[in-house]
Amino acid sequence: MTTLNTPKPRTADVIxxxxxxxxxxxxxxGIEVRDLDDAVIEKLLSSSFEEHLG
Structure with a gap:
C-alpha cells in the first residue's frame, strides 16, 4: 500500500x-529467458504494471 510517505516506484523500477x-x-x-513463451513474459509485465499503476 502506498502512503504519502512512501514514494511510488518508477517505471524503470518495475521493469x-x-x-x-x-x-x-x-x-x-533450468531454462534461459530467451526460451520463455512470449505470453508468459507479457502476463508478468502486465500484472506488474497493473500493480504499479493500481
Whole structure:
C-alpha cells in the first residue's frame, strides 16, 4: 500500500523488478529467458504494471 510517505516506484523500477523475477523463474526451472513463451513474459509485465499503476 502506498502512503504519502512512501514514494511510488518508477517505471524503470518495475521493469527491473520484472527482469529480476524472470531471471529467478528461469534459473529455478533450468531454462534461459530467451526460451520463455512470449505470453508468459507479457502476463508478468502486465500484472506488474497493473500493480504499479493500481
Amino acid at each position: 527491473r523488478s520484472v527482469a529480476e523475477a524472470l531471471d529467478v523463474i528461469c534459473r529455478a526451472q
